[in-house]
Structure formats: structure tokens, C-alpha cells
Amino acid sequence: MEKLRVAVIGCGNISVMHLDSIKAFDDVELVAVCDIKEDRAITASQKYGGKVYTDYKKMFECEKLDAVNLCLPHYLHVPVAIDAFRAGINVLSEKPMSIKYEDAVKAVETAKECGVLYGVIFQCRYNAPSQLVKQRVMDGKLGPVKCGRTTLTWYRPDHYYDHSDWKGTWDKEGGGVIIDQAIHSIDLANWMIGSKPVEIQSTLHNRNHDIMVVEDTGEGLIKYENGALLSFYAMNNYLCDEPIEIRLLCENGKAIFSYGEAKVIYKDGSVETATNKPEDMFKYTGGKDYWGFQHAVQIRQFFNAVKGEEELEITGEEALKIQNIICQIYSNNDNPFK
Numbered sequence: 001m002e003k004l005r006v007a008v009i010g011c012g013n014i015s016v017m018h019l020d021s022i023k024a025f026d027d028v029e030l031v032a033v034c035d036i037k038e039d040r041a042i043t044a045s046q047k048y049g050g051k052v053y054t055d056y057k058k059m060f061e062c063e064k065l066d067a068v069n070l071c072l073p074h075y076l077h078v079p080v081a082i083d084a085f086r087a088g089i090n091v092l093s094e095k096p097m098s099i100k101y102e103d104a105v106k107a108v109e110t111a112k113e114c115g116v117l118y119g120v121i122f123q124c125r126y127n128a129p130s131q132l133v134k135q136r137v138m139d140g141k142l143g144p145v146k147c148g149r150t151t152l153t154w155y156r157p158d159h160y161y162d163h164s165d166w167k168g169t170w171d172k173e174g175g176g177v178i179i180d181q182a183i184h185s186i187d188l189a190n191w192m193i194g195s196k197p198v199e200i201q202s203t204l205h206n207r208n209h210d211i212m213v214v215e216d217t218g219e220g221l222i223k224y225e226n227g228a229l230l231s232f233y234a235m236n237n238y239l240c241d242e243p244i245e246i247r248l249l250c251e252n253g254k255a256i257f258s259y260g261e262a263k264v265i266y267k268d269g270s271v272e273t274a275t276n277k278p279e280d281m282f283k284y285t286g287g288k289d290y291w292g293f294q295h296a297v298q299i300r301q302f303f304n305a306v307k308g309e310e311e312l313e314i315t316g317e318e319a320l321k322i323q324n325i326i327c328q329i330y331s332n333n334d335n336p337f338k
């Protein structure tokens, strides 16, 4: 059996989750790694293998690739994805898809025109607790969500921003806590609710990060077609990364979700729980815990989909739903992309 020929573009923090996963798969070969900072590509190549490139366009010309994993600053995801699609390469992009919604739509359309797959990482959906809540809303045991709230209180000190040439900027990151961190908590709650947002209210503030111009705090309300209301609150002025919390009040009970575990309490008093099992989490990678080690699970599904063996769940079309919400949260507020 021929191995899938894969490259990783962007060899910074998150690339390790992708590289560890690729290394663990027998049917996938890491053909190349690419970073404009050559030392980062060399370090990745020394540990994981693959030819070193500093120019992804040259890499597309020189290598026959089935797929690329994009681990780039936000503003580069769409242009690099589109170049890959046009070279006939399937793309798995880190979140977010883009800074502007219309760019993400263009990427989805281009992937379709080129007949290639476009996946977007939202690994938190693959955790056992997330899956339990989603399933119980969808199969009717919990029934439709009436009302919910989600909170994210994380820690991003000044040095997180001053060590980066793109984080904390409007043009390269596209925002702060909402587009980078709370995209996970809002995506999870929105996916669990599973209805269409019809109105999004929001306010953004920078309360404690003089070092940057974007927001470190955001809150709002999303109203859904089915009548559900979701309140969200996010800030990165806390002293540590607390687990994301989601509470959903549903027709037949409530869900209390806090990353590592979910508890579903039905109106008849019965309870169902799910937790992340360490043995599942460490199956593929031993890297940093990004609230579960489900990167590898999603990356595996993407490669299976490239091989035509499994349906890709978080396609570009699917990821447009959260991209639309994130972009609307910003468009309600005073920012350069209004």
C-alpha cells in the first residue's frame, strides 16, 4: 500500500501536535516541513524527518503531496490553502479558517472547484465528554437546548504576545481572545446546540493588555432559530487556563460540561457521565495537553477521508458556521474590519 505523502507548513508551537500524529501513523509519510524561519523547519526535520523548505510554493512544485497540514498565523491560512487546492493538494488547516468570513467562503469554494478536501481543526469536539453532550441533544434524550452559557477564563500574559510577530494584531491574528481562544468554547456550545444563529450581540474590551490593540475580554448573546439562547463570556486575564465550562438547559434535562468530563442530568433523576480516558489521550501523542489530545483523532480522520475510507466531519463548510459567528462578534464592535 502506498503511503500518503504529507507536509506540514508552519513549524511553530502547534505543529508538534500535527508532527507527532503524522509520525504515529504507519500509512503516512512526512515528505517535507516548511517554515520561513529555516531554523524551525530544520529542528522539525531533525526530529520528525522530511525535506526542509522555506518557501511553500517551491515545495508544491518540487514534491508530489497528497495533503498539507497548515499551522500558520491566521492571516495566512486562506492564501496558502488556496495555493494548495490549486496544486491539487488536500488541506487540513488549524483554526481559525481566516480573519474575514468572505475569505473563508472563497477557500471553501476553491476547494470544491479543485475537487480536494478541506478540513479545519476543532479538536475539542472529539473528546468523549463533548461527544456525549452532542449525541444526547441530537438523539432527543436531552432534547433541544433552551438556554446555555459558556465561559472561558484563560491566561495569556504580555510575553505571550511580545514573543510573537503576529499575535495580538488585527491584521495578522484578526483579534484576541475571541478569535484565538474562545473560538473553541463558542464552537463547542454552538455545535452542541445545533441550530442556526439568527442574532448575535457582543461587546469586546481590552482590560489588561496594554501591549496589544485587540480584545482580551468578550461577552455576548447568540439567539438561535429554534429559540435557544447562548450567553458567552471569555477573557485571558486569569492566572491559569481553567477548563472551558458549558451548561445547557434542555427540554429533558441539563448538561454540565467541563472539558475533562460531562454530566448529563435528566429530569427523571438519572445521570450519564463521560470523561476523557488517559489511555485514549496518549494513544498517539505525548505533547502538550490542548484540553485533550484529540488533534491526533481529527488528523487521523482527515487522512482516512483523503484515502476515501471515512467521512470528514469538520469540513470547510462545517467550519464556516463558527467562522461566521466569530466574524459577526467582531463586526458588532469597533475594529478595522468593520
Ligand SMILES: NC(=O)c1ccc[n+]([C@@H]2O[C@H](COP(=O)([O-])OP(=O)(O)OC[C@H]3O[C@@H](n4cnc5c(N)ncnc54)[C@H](O)[C@@H]3O)[C@@H](O)[C@H]2O)c1
Residues within 6 Å of the ligand: 009, 010, 011, 012, 013, 014, 015, 034, 035, 036, 037, 040, 054, 056, 071, 072, 073, 074, 076, 094, 095, 096, 121, 122, 123, 164, 180, 290
Ligand atoms: N487547535 C488548537 O488548540 C490550537 C492551539 C494553538 C495554536 N493553534 C493555531 O495554530 C496556528 C499556529 O499557531 P502557533 O501558536 O503554532 O503559531 P507560531 O507563531 O508558533 O507558529 C507559526 C509558524 O508559521 C511560520 N510561518 C509564518 N509565515 C510563514 C510562511 N509564509 N510559510 C511558512 N511558515 C510560515 C512562522 O515562522 C511560525 O514558525 C494558529 O492558527 C493558531 O490559532 C491551534
